[in-house]
Ligand SMILES: Nc1ncnc2c1ncn2[C@@H]1O[C@H](COP(=O)(O)OP(=O)(O)OP(=O)(O)O)[C@@H](O)[C@H]1O
């Protein structure tokens with residue numbers, strides 16, 4: 001791989017939402033503040049919406065790391081749960097065990113007893129769901145019913161939903177209006193602008209051990225921000241592929257051409273359109289071609305045309 005070529009200790013643009021690589025993106029930071037304020041107030045039923053790849057799961061993990069000892073969290077990453085599945089998962093996260101024959105009534109009774117016990121210990125319990133847009137309607141509704149568990153003065157359970165924009169459409173349906181009305185705080189994650197993309201790329205490179213000067217040219221960063229639409233996952237994919245392309249060609253600086261070839265090789269990016277009627281400049285067929293030639297030592301001369 002390209003680690004040695006660029007003087008890196010580890011891969012800078014891996015796709016796993018790793019909180020150690022988290023860059024302080026303003027909008028995500030605001031979302032975290034909304035979450036912390038809402039949950040500390042004790043009345044939280046919070047919704048965080050973000051397009052695919054904008055950092056919801058990373059934010060979810062950051063939240064889990066930021067809630068202090070006075071919080072007990074039940075994290076459900078698997079959204080395909082029936083209402084009973086949600087209750088069982090919650091019970092499991094609360095450390096409750098059941099006989100296989102336990103009925104629903106007994107399950108709810110044990111959950112509410114456990115929540116009341118945690119409340120007496122001064123704990124706030126938060127149920128966190130990632131990918132909530134994939135949750136069956138009845139399971140979303142069951143969240144609301146769970147938040148009905150309360151003492152005379154406060155809720156026993158708070159809920160955080162992380163979901164793609166479809167979640168808003170689902171919550172907009174008439175049969176879910178009661179659930180929608182319960183939502184006390186919400187926040188929408190936005191994509192990154194050009195300056196943030198630059199800071200993001202440079203931060204991740206530094207964390208991965210890069211010590212040199214500017215690795216990406218300003219034009220490369222312009223193109224990267226444009227092609228990725230500022231979506232962190234796409235920024236990672238394009239940056240990784242452009243490093244591969246540069247490595248394959250023996251280049252030490254990432255220019256626009258490297259980003260462009262990465263974008264041509266990546267789904268869901270924008271800005272790559274070959275003018276109609278014109279043939280590709282060479283037999284180049286994406287990064288894999290560059291790399292296989294470099295690694296296989298075939299030595300084809302590659303022409304990169306900056307004009308299209
Ligand atoms: N602030 C950030 N700092 C560093 N990396 C980030 C940041 N935000 C997002 N990423 C990275 O972007 C990628 C996508 O993030 P994540 O998986 O959290 O998105 P998502 O919104 O949950 O996507 P999906 O809708 O597909 O579930 C991950 O590699 C993640 O580490």
Ligand SMILES: [Mg+2]
Nearest residue numbers: 056057130131
């Ligand atoms: Mg996710």
